[in-house]
Amino acid sequence: MKKVLVASNNDHKFQEITAILEHLPVQLIKPSDLGLNLHPAEVGDNYYENSLLKAKAFHLASGMPVLADDSGLEVDILGGEPGLHSHRYSPKPGASDHDRCLFLLSKLEGKPKPWLATFHCHAVFMIDEGLTGDNHGSVRGEITDEFRGTNGFGYDPIFFVRAEGKTMAELGSAYKNQHSHRARALADLTLLKAWAFTNQ
Numbered sequence: 001m002k003k004v005l006v007a008s009n010n011d012h013k014f015q016e017i018t019a020i021l022e023h024l025p026v027q028l029i030k031p032s033d034l035g036l037n038l039h040p041a042e043v044g045d046n047y048y049e050n051s052l053l054k055a056k057a058f059h060l061a062s063g064m065p066v067l068a069d070d071s072g073l074e075v076d077i078l079g080g081e082p083g084l085h086s087h088r089y090s091p092k093p094g095a096s097d098h099d100r101c102l103f104l105l106s107k108l109e110g111k112p113k114p115w116l117a118t119f120h121c122h123a124v125f126m127i128d129e130g131l132t133g134d135n136h137g138s139v140r141g142e143i144t145d146e147f148r149g150t151n152g153f154g155y156d157p158i159f160f161v162r163a164e165g166k167t168m169a170e171l172g173s174a175y176k177n178q179h180s181h182r183a184r185a186l187a188d189l190t191l192l193k194a195w196a197f198t199n200q
Helices: 011-020 047-062 083-088 097-108 168-179 183-188 191-197
Strands: 002-006 027-030 066-075 114-127 130-143 159-161
Touching: 002 011, 002 047, 002 191, 011 027, 011 066, 011 183, 027 066, 047 066, 047 097, 047 114, 047 168, 066 083, 066 097, 066 183, 097 130, 114 183, 114 191, 130 168, 130 183, 130 191, 168 183
Parallel strands: 002 027, 002 066
Antiparallel strands: 066 114, 114 130, 130 159
């Protein structure tokens, strides 16, 4: 079975990507499985550039095909914040997901509702530096000031999907693996699918 290195040290993200891609005949590898401890600077101007930076760094370190992604939450009334800085949004050192949610809610306090928002994800699959594919996925929703649900991470407990009447953290992994921004980005990553099924 072909092996793909996932360019992330986040166990939650690795588990989610594994579930989304379970239908593909590939084995996903964690950086820690290879003894890698990379933290590439995410200095790109958009999600695609950050994904590409991570893909290149992990590919150079491992020599393996790499799957990388970058994601973020953009809130309309905050001009697109936290955006590219979603994971580093809270000024609190060592901030947890809960801390980041609380900081976002503090920025929204007093602003008129609904707090419309979009989750974005851009995925890059790199076989080598001359052969890459990418795709973008997004989900529209709104921010709620009530934490709801435990089956999620990041901003999932306060990201409300109006069509479902629940937060992303309430909808559960089965829903996320089909309809989340990351699922949508990975579902149409055509190079990955074509490569996975070639010469099996």
